[in-house]
Amino acid sequence: MFAGILASLISANLLAAEPAVKGPEKVEDWWNAGQAHIQRSEQLKPITGKARNVILFVGDGMGVSTVTAARILEGQMRGQTGEENALFFETLPHVALSKTYTWDQQTPDSAPTMTAMITGYKARDGMLSVDHTTHRGECDAGAIAKRSLPTLLEQAAEAGKATGIVTTARITHATPGATYAHTPDRDWEGDAMLPPNCGVKDIARQLVELSPTVMNSLKVALGGGRDFFRTTAQPDPEYPDRRGTRKDGRDLIEAWLASRNQLASGSRYVWDKTGFDQVDPKTTPFLLGLFEPSHMQWEADRAKDAAGEPSLSEMTRKSLAMLQGSSQGYFLHVEAGRIDHGHHAGNAKRALLDTIELAKAVKTAYEMTDPRETLIIVTADHSHVFTIAGYPHRGNPILGLVKPVPEQDGIPPDVARDAHDLPYTTLNYANGPGAKNRSPAGGRPDLVHVDTSALDYKQEAIVEFKSETHGGEDVAIYASGPKAHLIHGVMEQNWIYHVMRAAFGLSSKH
Ligand SMILES: [Zn+2]
Structure with missing residues (x-):
């Protein structure tokens, strides 16, 4: 409906203001987008007649994590940071x-x-x-x-x-x-x-x-x-x-x-x-x-x-x-x-x-x-x-390694490390074939030189199964x-x- 088109225009405008967001968008843009939502919602009327x-x-x-990750990926494929996108x-x-x-x-x-x-x-x-x-x-x-x-x-x-x-x-x-x-x-x-x-x-x-x-x-x-x-x-x-x-x-x-x-x-x-x-x-x-x-x-x-x-x-x-x-x-x-x-x-x-x-x-x-x-x-x-994990910074490639917001302004983001000093991806599975990617010692693989955004890459998993399983949440x-x-x-x-x-x-x- 019109509301939907408006919503995408608003997110597009937000991005047009700051195409490659490294810091915050303009403060007033957040306000305006919130107000536009209120206006749209106030005007929203149920369509009570029959559907033909x-x-x-x-x-x-x-699942919801799939929708969120796809939303970010779609935005990033268009050169945006991704999170603000809407499928x-x-x-x-x-x-x-x-x-x-x-x-x-x-x-x-x-x-x-x-x-x-x-x-x-x-x-x-x-x-x-x-x-x-x-x-x-x-x-x-x-x-x-x-x-x-x-x-x-x-x-x-x-x-x-x-x-x-x-x-x-x-x-x-x-x-x-x-x-x-x-x-x-x-x-x-x-x-x-x-x-x-x-x-x-x-x-x-x-x-x-x-x-x-x-x-x-x-x-x-x-x-x-x-x-x-x-x-x-x-x-x-x-x-x-x-x-x-x-x-x-x-x-x-x-x-x-x-x-x-x-x-x-x-x-x-x-x-x-x-x-x-x-x-x-x-x-x-x-x-x-x-x-x-x-x-x-x-x-x-x-x-x-x-x-x-x-x-x-x-x-x-x-x-x-x-x-x-x-x-x-x-x-x-x-x-x-x-x-x-x-x-x-x-x-x-x-x-x-x-x-x-x-x-x-x-x-x-x-x-x-x-x-x-x-x-x-x-x-x-x-x-x-399927999970979206760690603290990747805004705009971090959704299929990539987690790079958090740097502790000081002006420093480029660097890969985050687990308790064993190994980098990790944002996307993972609780179980599935990705559990196979163990290092010879049985620990996590070192992903430094792995292209985790490759089409055939299988995200890591904890419990090894040939086939990853469904999830039970809503x-x-x-x-x-x-x-x-x-x-x-x-x-x-x-x-x-x-x-x-x-x-x-x-x-x-x-
Ligand atoms: Zn299935």
Whole structure:
């Protein structure tokens, strides 16, 4: 909204006054910025009418420390000190905290957390949009149907709205999967992962064989994960040495095309950037884009991709252009799925660059929509054990070694040292693969000659794990548009669903 633009103008002005801040900005600038906030806030009025459209952005694993570090990195990439920067979604007017614990987990995983946001119920670890009475590995399709929880996407479809899913992860991965699939095991992405004689359909097949109402509604699905849609006999178009993973002999891409073309001719499947760019959103009734055999590239690696891939913001733009043709409005879910994977790898830079791309995607959506009729929510499913530590001075490179404010004015900042006289980085993890970087004596490595801002650098960690873990503290929710004011205070994660329902004006309890 205007408030958001004003906020970014103010921070830009602050910086324009002192481009390379070494000392304080002008005293009156701090005052003026505070006063501008008061004026904006006094004028802020809830938009109480119904939302025609809802867009739910999820930064997978985007905890508050990730947002802060990405904000600083984005500012520093523009030549600023960074701390004063705001990612686009941080300028949205309403913010709350989200309690992410699930039915059985203190620190949660993506499957039950997305289930909470999209169905209104806190579920069990590893399960998608089924209730907590579901047994792990349950293969009885009838039992799963009974325990299935209707999702907001399905309810939007029933209300006559168009729907869409965008992710940089596999389209069958936990977060996007929870919007359309119901399964007791998030790993059942393809039929090869199912136990023998299992009556429950794998997630890829559930996406292709949707109920007639949802099939009609789901106009666009973009992400990675071709392997689960292609058979073991089919070579991958981008990596000819690689084959699909389906053992049932079904080419699900052909099946998707056949079923959608029956509804409306001109439906398209694309798998590379060229194909994606050629799609005319106005004349394409249904679009499936699968841009990698598994997850799509991190934003940092996208330019090197063999066949080329669209960015998260490009996919968001195309999806909105398709959905905006709907007479009844739409629901779109957009996941930045690989922030989480960067962190799991102990690799902060990739996680932060994907967070910055998410902010760009939110800006794209905001600019393409009218805030009076579109509710935009930006949140995370869970956090990571990622910390911003030490006392680096203002403007210290966020990926660098900690250099504190010098004790005397006029002296350049020098690296800080730990109890063993070794320098350390601002960004670290409580656990993960970075714990491997021990010196031969088992102590911390000497980082003096290490480029800690290199793309592949893995930040240090205390407890060694191959994969860094999620964090259990609250995550933030940012919102604008109709009913965005209902995002406030400390909320249970599953209340997000209720806010989206209220915004759509869906009345009956399912
Ligand atoms: Zn994860």
